[in-house]
Amino acid sequence: MKTLRLILGDQLSHQLSALRDIDRAHDVVLMAEVLEETTYVRHHKQKIVLVLSAMRHFAKSLRDRGILVEYVQLDDKKNTGTLKGELGRALLHHKADRIIVTEPGEWRLWKNMQTWDREFGREVEIRGDDRFLCSRDDFLLWAGGRKSLRMEYFYRDMRRKTGWLMNENKPLGDRWNYDAENRKALPGNIKIPSRLHFGPDVETQNVMSLVEQRFGDHFGDLQSFGWAVTRNDALKALNQFIKNCLPLFGDYQDAMKSGEDLLFHSVLSPYINIGLLNPREVCEAALEAFRNEKAPLHAVEGFLRQILGWREFMRGIYWEYMPDYAETNFLNADRPLPDFYWTGNTDLRCLRECIGATRRNAYAHHIQRLMITGNFALLAGLSPAQVEEWYLIVYADAYEWVELPNTHGMALFADGGLLASKPYAASGAYINRMSDYCAGCAYDPKIKLGPRACPFNYLYWYFIITNEAKLKNNPRMAMPYRNLTRMTDDQRQQINREAEAFLARLKNKKNRQNG
Numbered sequence: 445m446k447t448l449r450l451i452l453g454d455q456l457s458h459q460l461s462a463l464r465d466i467d468r469a470h471d472v473v474l475m476a477e478v479l480e481e482t483t484y485v486r487h488h489k490q491k492i493v494l495v496l497s498a499m500r501h502f503a504k505s506l507r508d509r510g511i512l513v514e515y516v517q518l519d520d521k522k523n524t525g526t527l528k529g530e531l532g533r534a535l536l537h538h539k540a541d542r543i544i545v546t547e548p549g550e551w552r553l554w555k556n557m558q559t560w561d562r563e564f565g566r567e568v569e570i571r572g573d574d575r576f577l578c579s580r581d582d583f584l585l586w587a588g589g590r591k592s593l594r595m596e597y598f599y600r601d602m603r604r605k606t607g608w609l610m611n612e613n614k615p616l617g618d619r620w621n622y623d624a625e626n627r628k629a630l631p632g633n634i635k636i637p638s639r640l641h642f643g644p645d646v647e648t649q650n651v652m653s654l655v656e657q658r659f660g661d662h663f664g665d666l667q668s669f670g671w672a673v674t675r676n677d678a679l680k681a682l683n684q685f686i687k688n689c690l691p692l693f694g695d696y697q698d699a700m701k702s703g704e705d706l707l708f709h710s711v712l713s714p715y716i717n718i719g720l721l722n723p724r725e726v727c728e729a730a731l732e733a734f735r736n737e738k739a740p741l742h743a744v745e746g747f748l749r750q751i752l753g754w755r756e757f758m759r760g761i762y763w764e765y766m767p768d769y770a771e772t773n774f775l776n777a778d779r780p781l782p783d784f785y786w787t788g789n790t791d792l793r794c795l796r797e798c799i800g801a802t803r804r805n806a807y808a809h810h811i812q813r814l815m816i817t818g819n820f821a822l823l824a825g826l827s828p829a830q831v832e833e834w835y836l837i838v839y840a841d842a843y844e845w846v847e848l849p850n851t852h853g854m855a856l857f858a859d860g861g862l863l864a865s866k867p868y869a870a871s872g873a874y875i876n877r878m879s880d881y882c883a884g885c886a887y888d889p890k891i892k893l894g895p896r897a898c899p900f901n902y903l904y905w906y907f908i909i910t911n912e913a914k915l916k917n918n919p920r921m922a923m924p925y926r927n928l929t930r931m932t933d934d935q936r937q938q939i940n941r942e943a944e945a946f947l948a949r950l951k952n953k954k955n956r957q958n959g
């Protein structure tokens with residue numbers, strides 16, 4: 445029996461379930477660069493280059509292992525531009541009897557695959573993606589019957605299941621979570637480690653020219669491209685992170701600094717998400733650093749929690765609640781995305797810095813995404829669908845299974861608290877404490893009202909006031925609602941007036957996606 449094995453752009457791993465038991469004498473691997481996938485949203489140029497170049501390098505490594513690969517480039521004359529079109533062509537050309545594929549990361553594609561057997565008249569086997577540490581079925585079992593789903597309890601079960609940082613049934617150090625130690629502000633004199641920049645090889649340069657030519661008007665700079673596009677280089681990035689950044693990862697996980705785009709973060713998500721690195725090996729590398737006393741417990745636990753906890757939890761939520769999940773809009777937010785999300789042209793320095801970094805690097809770290817661009821979107825009542833599209837476009841690591849729950853649930857509280865126990869809403873005081881952005885800003889985080897007041901301050905209270913009916917009974921919101929009762933009517937009215945005037949000044953062009 446001849447089998448066509450389809451490998452998608454975020455499945456670039458030799459251990460992929462769809463490649464297991466491959467019959468090198470008869471089977472064919474299909475990899476296709478299709479317009480449909482490069483343009484269903486107008487991805488950051490670096491994201492397209494990263495995926496296409498990594499695909500081309502991966503195809504070569506398969507061929508080097510004696511595997512027959514049918515590789516369709518974006519500008520091949522016969523390329524139909526769709527995955528289905530390319531599958532149809534390859535099935536006919538290779539006279540294949542069946543298709544094997546690993547489950548995709550997006551609901552859209554998953555739904556599409558359900559009809560392939562009928563459409564192609566061939567057996568289609570969709571295999572589980574065992575690069576994840578918790579299968580979709582195991583997550584359903586864990587979630588079944590629980591009243592609320594909280595990452596912390598999921599994470600503890602995953603620790604028990606893997607035995608990582610455990611002493612028999614107890615967490616090492618007698619604590620599950622060192623989050624409280626992971627919120628330090630950055631000292632002025634700290635040395636930030638430099639990072640590897642992977643200069644584009646000839647193949648990547650070819651893809652860069654293609655992307656400039658076909659998608660030149662997409663968001664983002666391309667000239668600074670320095671992502672790894674092979675497993676070997678991704679491993680070098682992993683090793684460098686473990687050696688130079690992991691020891692301080694925990695301490696400064698929530699810190700932000702102008703001109704320092706990466707700090708002590710791993711910057712590994714694009715590689716993990718497309719398969720160049722496996723999440724298990726990334727966690728094991730951190731655990732080994734702990735065993736060898738190269739990194740302290742709170743740093744390694746903090747890092748492990750992100751991958752074993754948050755990453756797996758987000759995926760579980762996505763598959764359990766899609767497609768309805770994306771449609772919820774608990775706070776009825778509907779303001780269009782302001783233009784400055786594309787241009788960075790705003791006098792709010794924190795936003796300008798984070799959007800600028802996003803444009804340069806197709807990367808911003810978690811606190812920049814959550815507490816700057818996400819927090820602003822939450823406070824300003826921006827439309828979840830438009831904000832989600834923005835996040836899906838601008839980051840090199842953005843795939844819907846992970847982007848959507850993070851944006852919809854964590855940043856925007858659009859699911860009404862299914863994922864997060866309270867909205868991550870913060871005023872200028874938080875941003876001032878965790879960053880140096882406010883020092884060079886046109887506004888003052890200590891001023892609450894008036895022309896020099898930080899807009900995050902009155903927007904925060906406006907958010908609290910306008911969503912009172914929906915949020916005041918949330919026990920974790922008790923403090924702001926207690927403080928609200930101390931405000932006079934005059935103060936409330938002034939907050940409303942200033943916030944509404946600010947929001948009315950936000951400019952947007954409908955559906956604009958470019959910078």
Ligand SMILES: Cc1cc2nc3c(=O)[nH]c(=O)nc-3n(C[C@H](O)[C@H](O)[C@H](O)COP(=O)(O)OP(=O)(O)OC[C@H]3O[C@@H](n4cnc5c(N)ncnc54)[C@H](O)[C@@H]3O)c2cc1C
Pocket residue numbers: 708709710711712713714716717747750751754755756758808809810811813814818835836839841842843846847848850851854855
């Ligand atoms: C609004 C918003 C949108 C986001 N969109 C994405 C996205 O499209 N793709 C994506 O991979 N992550 C997304 N995240 C999660 C997180 O911000 C990124 O994973 C992280 O910033 C990647 O940088 P890093 O590799 O340096 O992470 P580190 O800070 O070094 O963390 C280590 C690893 O943990 C994992 N991780 C950390 N936090 C999360 C999280 N909340 N959810 C899932 N995995 C996590 C990632 O694999 C990451 O590489 C989003 C977060 C927010 C608030």
Ligand code: SF4
Pocket residue numbers: 791792793794795871872875876881882883885886887888889898899900
């Ligand atoms: S003052 Fe306000 S707007 Fe300016 S950088 Fe600080 S938090 Fe951002």
